[in-house]
Amino acid sequence: MSTTSESDPPTSESGPPADDTQHTGPPSATATAAVVADGPRAAGREVWPLVRRLHFYAGVFVAPFLALAALTGLAYAFTPQLDALVYRDELQVARVGGRSLALADQVRAARAAHPEGAVATVVPPADASSTTRVVLSVPDLGEKQRTVYVDPYTGKVRGELTTWFGSTPLTTWLDEMHRSLHLGTAGRLYSETAASWLWVIVGGGLLMWLGRRRHYRGRGPARRALWPDGSAKGVRRTRGRHAVLGVWLGVVLLFLSATGLTWSDHAGARFDSLQSHLRATAPELDTARAGTTPAPGGGHGHHDGGAPTGTADPADDVDLVMAIARGEGLTGPIEISPPKDTGSLWSVAQVDNRWPVRLDQIAVDASTVQTGARVTWADHSWLAKLSTLGVQFHMGRLFGLPNQLLLAATALGLLGIIFWGYRMWWQRRPTREDRRALVGRPPARGTWRRLPRALLVLGVPAVLLVGWAVPLLGITLLAFLAADALTAVLRRRRTAGSPHIDPAPPERATL
Known part of the structure; x- marks a missing residue:
């Protein structure tokens, strides 16, 4: 079945196959013998179909979650500027000038206006144009607090807001939107699932693209990996844009995934446990x-x-x-x-x-x-320092405006990667032979069966360890394997009852 009108340049046997068309079927005796004879080169060659299949399914099903995380994160990155616009009356003084009042007088002014709470924190102005913040603990607010904003020059209360760990209502709302879409536990599971699978998507994509680039002639492999081929058309052009942008943003995406997981409900608990056992907590x-x-x-x-x-x-x-x-x-x-x-x-x-x-x-x-x-x-231990700095970078605070712009570019770039990924999937859809399929055909299942035994012996414990450290990744991976196995059983039953299905040619059989 043809999935695209163009084909990639030929590749050597040691790299990922360039052909976009996949066939299912059991491995032939010839193919099995080739794996044994070629040794490490053949072993490496058999890994690519598995990497491609994981990348494909993870991208198709997790990309909507990642798109939501990118959009909400894009808004959250600029909360300092948004707060300055929305809460200007509370955060800024009416007029800069004169000598500031004693901090005690400002606290008393806040208590006089709001006697319902006990003083929890006093935050002096960070600069000459900022107000003093007197944070009150009010029993009726639970975890949240009441922050009273006082003009340090006049002692006048300019307003009050219900805050959460010092954050304004707008910042709190956007933070919760990014963390859970305001859906409670279900939303937090969405966010952690997206961050967990991002490692698989980015890592698999980088492996496939950088492995493919080694086999092109003409321009150097490094240049081909970092810049799309302007002469490519169709699905090749889409794939080039999708992959090159992923290369440019890969490190940042992996870092954001790691830092986001450190304060998630399940992977974050594992991280806290590790810090505690290593005596590396702040x-x-x-x-x-x-x-x-x-x-x-x-x-x-x-x-x-x-x-x-x-x-x-x-x-x-x-x-x-x-x-x-x-x-x-x-x-x-x-x-x-x-x-x-x-x-x-x-x-x-x-x-x-x-x-x-x-x-x-x-x-x-x-x-x-x-x-x-x-x-x-x-x-602070090095692990506590790294965690603190990583969280501040994730929030766009560590380097100020450059940090915010980098996060914005990453969020927009991730949306572009997702768009081109789905477009590539659509471009690979059947056009004539099988009108029942609406989108591109996925990579062949059963790829793990052709992996060398030594790789399976090492890989299975590694996957179990990762599944324990990142529980939602492990759980969703098990769910995918179960669904994939069930689909295979149903397909075999359908094909067994149909006499018109031609088996895949032995030389093209994969997995």
Whole structure:
């Protein structure tokens, strides 16, 4: 059956086959003997059909999920600019000028306007045009908080927003859209499934394309791999665009997949377990007063309940605590958190996530004007550092605008890859012989049966390990294998009852 009007240039036996037409059928004795005789070259040749089949099915079924992730991620990357437009009144002062009021006076102004919550965090302005943020813990809001925005020059409250870990409602909405499409558990499963299969799609595509490029004459293989052939037409031109763009974006896509999985529900839990066993988790600041037991929930205090009932007003000491922290070298954007209880100290944390990051933390005893424990960026393990930096890059924060533009280009490029992948599938559809098939014929099934035994012995445990580390990849892969096996059984039953189906020629039989 013809699937395209053009054919690829011939390839050598060691590379992926250039012919786009696939045939099913059992391996012939001649083909089996050739595998044994050729040794490693034949073993490598038999891997390509399996790689092609995995890439094909993963692309067809997971690409819609990836398209949604690209679109929502594209919007989320520019949330700082969107927040500045939507929440200008809250985030920016009316007029820059004069001397700033004491931080304590600003906290009192926020409490006077919103007495319903306890102070959880105070965030001084990052620059001269920004407002001070006083974050209140309100029992009715659950995990979310109420952030009051105060003009540091006038003490006037410019507004309040319901925030989630410091994020505005718009950013929170876009974050949830990217993570779960606002579908709860089902949506989070979609997101993690897409990120899990992205490794298979990108890795398989790179293997096939770079392997194919070695066999072209004329321009060098490297140039052919990095730039599509302008003289190609039809499905070859579409495949060239699809593959070359995948080469350019492959590393970034794999990195985004890995960093996204670190905070997913299932693969993220595996990652957290690994960090714990390696003792590579991020260190926590000890805010316990000497001779007391630390308060439950850790010592950061950034999103906890704030000062307990019956303690002194946290506004009384906030200026002193900030001055001590500045004197200890905590420059740049900071968050100041009051003690959780009488046995705890104040905590001050740098929150500058742009490179080079400033993420030191310090505990401060306001009553004795002394500092307590300290955690510096250097105290983080290499795995904790890599995780933190990767997440910030994934969110578009690490390098500012260049980071955002790179993520935008990657998202748009991924949409282009998906479009050309589906177009290539459509171009390979039967045109005459079989009108019942609407789209291109998939690669032949049963490819694993021709793999060398040594490769199977090594590959099966590796797949099981990957399936354990990335559970949704393992589960969906099992579902695919079951569906594929069921389809094969049904097809064999249909072909057994039809006397008009010609078997594939022995020299073209695959798998």
